[in-house]
Amino acid sequence: MSPDYTLFDVFAAVFAALAVASGVAAVLKWRLAPGASGAVIDNLNARINAWWWMVGVLAVAFWIGEGGIIVLFGLISFQALREYISLTHTRRGDHHALIWCFFFFLPAQYVLIATHWYGLFSILIPVYAFLLLPVSATLCSDAERFLERAAKVQWGLMICVYCISHVPALLTLEIPGFEGRNAQLIIFLVLTVQSSDVFQYVWGKLFGKRKLAPAISPSKTLEGLVGGVLTSTVLGAALYWLTPFNVWQAALVALTINIVGFFGGFVLSAIKRDRGVKDWGTLIEGHGGMLDRVDSISFSAPIFFHIVRYWWV
């Protein structure tokens, strides 16, 4: 099957799944007594509506091709970094460092993907941003809470830009016998990890009893975690034909990125709790901010990238 047809089929299947979800949600809302306040059902409907938009945007980017995908993830990084820095305390002395982050390191990271310069892509932020940003902050001669501020800015750049940029970077890998089909790896990653979030939500809402760590994330339960990760691992195994993996390899890779993705959401929840907020932002109706949606992707993307690069390239 030609890659274009494969992508077309996958998106058609995802839209069909969304149609089923919308149908189920509509029935749930209808069966609820009229006038009763159904906050959970309303939130479910809002989430599903937002999924239509998100999958739609993704579909357009894939239709445009490599450039569309790189620009889309660049914009996702931009919004995520905005939300992260907006909730993080910085001082006047960090202004120049922040300008470097938003207007130099972020675009540069994505330009390096477009030019397939892997060497610099992999060290630009961990080495060069890491050295240059604190220099820029010291030049503003403000030493108050210096280490804390430098750490926060570097962390934001790592999570929101470096980690997320590993999603479009999958396009640059040269996998023997898989030429021209790299976009399918992105589909595999995004579908597996995002469906894990969805299945964790569904399992948690239906069977969730034992709270995992109420101090960090009040809604995460053990039942949700196990049920969600296992269900989406099965989904990942079933999607093996999108990838250079066989069924068992696909299952193992899916299990790995689901677990890592879960901890991505968990770690970023800890930051939200520390800052006393529930969501990173308000961009996506029902979901919160961009960073609420991509937290699991940001942790799993580099791991997935390295697994593929080490064993399949």
Add this chain to the structure above:
Amino acid sequence: MIEKLFGLVLCNFAKLLTGVHPLWQGCKPEAKLRVYFANHRSHGDFVVIWAALPAELRRQTRPVAGADYWLDSRFKSWLINEVFHAVLVDRRPDRDGPDPVEQMAGALRAGNSLILFPEGTRNTGESLLPFKSGIFHLAQAMPPVELVPVWIENLGRVMPKGATVPVPLLCTLTFGAPLTLTAGETKAEFLDRARNALLDLAPPAN
């Protein structure tokens, strides 16, 4: 015409750059006679309050601004007078012109709400500066007016004093519960209460 267009462009630019997310925590956006009083860290402060208000309220809401700063160039004076329709007050204690409180009360009597920064100047540090007494005298002169505290979070970081390039952070505006002067309240008590009402809207310091 060009003034209206310029105001619209500026509003949308502010929304694009900073997200301008209003949280109506203590009141609803209603067409009542109000004085919105806010913390002041940046020249964009009244633009974002303006942009956060629904269009029909925006038209009848005027910022209060310092004449000394805004009238020193032709562009600034056009902007503040024609685009924002500001109430320009003379902040100098030895002024010989009209009384600022009387000017603000006049605008309220004409049916306009006001945007006021009771710190009197841009705060380059944390928290809030002590309030100037104008807001107390205004509350005394116009007792039915609601004083609505508005905490602007992050705008001082988007474009701090002296910076030329803005950082595209998201700004949140929290609108608190309206205050009015209570019987027998002294100036110090009222200013203290108003300042605390505004500080209560700030996110936890960290």
